[in-house]
Amino acid sequence: MTAVGVPGLDVPDSRGRTGLDRVGRDLTGNPDVVVRDVELLASGWHVLRRTTFDQRRRDGRWTTEQRETYDRGNGATLLPYDTARRTVLLTRQFRFPAYVNGSPDGMLVEAAAGLLDDQDPASAIRREAAEELGVAVGALEHVFDVFMSPGSVTERVSFFAAPYTPADRVSAGGGLAEEGEDIEVLELDVDEALAMVDDGRIADAKTIMLLQWAVLRGPFRA
Known part of the structure; x- marks a missing residue:
């Protein structure tokens, strides 16, 4: 046999x-x-x-x-910021796990992110910035590494921030259609983004962490 x-x-x-x-x-x-x-x-x-x-x-x-x-492997996330215009670049996309657990429409506003896929975190987030946001970022600042849900998920996420200007936009972004991505790029005033955290329009953990870092210790600190 x-x-x-x-x-x-x-x-x-x-x-x-x-x-x-x-x-x-x-x-x-x-x-x-x-x-x-x-x-x-x-x-x-x-x-x-x-x-x-x-x-x-x-x-x-x-x-x-x-x-x-x-x-699910490890990941990386990025907050691009423009201090001169006080803006940040974020995304909006459909997330089924959020939809099935109480999000009214499943559409979440998030910082760009992705799995490493055998790349180092810095290279992976440059790839995601180009794919999702259409931005070629320059110098990256490593903010911290975080276990996002250590009770059940092994993933460790590397957080980055980087300056950008309108000249750094190289494409419309939107993600990869062949991977099922349909991503809207949002350029928001940082104070508006913080207001969206306060009223629940931004409910994604990594995004909240990056925005709070940006105003407490990062480029928008007083």
Whole structure:
């Protein structure tokens, strides 16, 4: 009888990946956590795993825990700003997860962002700025790196800011149609963008973080 391989484990899945159940098994940085097993639950475009581990609590007791983690890779996001005109460049696009969880129309105003796709964060965000915003950005300022939803999603996002002028617009932007993107580019006064945070028109975490950084410690600080 011929053994049948499992895609993503011992035979390649649709993206050519194997060994997806090996991630996390060799972690040794925390002596109070011992990984016992990693199960592959799903491997569509991204990867869902269930990990069983022993954890020593603060009172010394050991317990066995299970956590599901969604691995979509790491990402980068960018806030382009023009201090002379006090403007920022953002996007508006449809987000189904927000739509199914209470957003009236699923249309979110966001900072440009994307997955790294095997690039370093700076190169990836330059790519996204060109694709989504139609802007060729110059010098990038690395703001911080953030785990956006550490209870269940492994993604770490690198945050950047960069100056721009109208002369830096090289295309209309809008994203890649072949990837299902249909992105509207918004140029907003920074004070209007902050007002949109206050009244809920901007409800995206990375965008709120970048706007608040911009006025507290970044280019628009008093």
